[in-house]
Amino acid sequence: MQVRNGQLQMLKDLQETAKSEVDKVMLTDAPLLFPPGQLALAALRRSNEVLRVLDFExxxxxxxxxQQTAHSISELIQSLNAIDNLVSKLKIPTAKDMRHIDRKLKSCLDPSSQDDKKREKKSKHKSKSSEHHGIPS
Incomplete structure (x- = not known):
């Protein structure tokens, strides 16, 4: 019974790491290029490379x-390798990059708020330059 529990835990760990790999895959172009089943197999294979739970071949x-399929196992492995390649090229943005992206997204979602901020900055700049030159605002 204890062996079974150990195997069960290893499979649960494999599942958790595979989910993490799926998250990485989804941040690439792979979902646009490959069917969901291949994405899942690629994530499982990447997860298994770390944990070595299954004989993946x-x-x-x-x-x-x-299954009766027109595709060969070598074609599938080629697709899985291509997905792995996309994931390995993935660069996770830093917190600073994310803030910059977030600002851009907010301005796209509500362009009028950007116009208001620009007007506010211009009016502040005008009042400061007026005060500097002794001109009352």
Whole structure:
């Protein structure tokens, strides 16, 4: 029973890391280029490379042996490698980058707020230059 619990825990860990890998995959162009099943297999394979829970080649062979498909296992592996390549090129933005992106998104969502801020800055600048030159505002 304890062996079963150990295996169950390893599979749960594999599932959790695979979910994390799916999140990474979704931040790439892969969802636009590959079907969901291949994305899931790529995430599972990446997760398994760390944890070594499954014999992944054997797993793929067992899937292919049960299905009649026009595609070969080598084509699938080629697709999985391409997905891995996209994920490995992924660069997670820093907090500073995220703030900058967030500001841009907010201005896109509500351009009128940007116009108000610009007007406010101009009026502040005018009043400061007026005071500086001794001109009452």
């Amino acid at each position: 054997r797993y793929l062979n067992s899937i292919f042996s049960r």
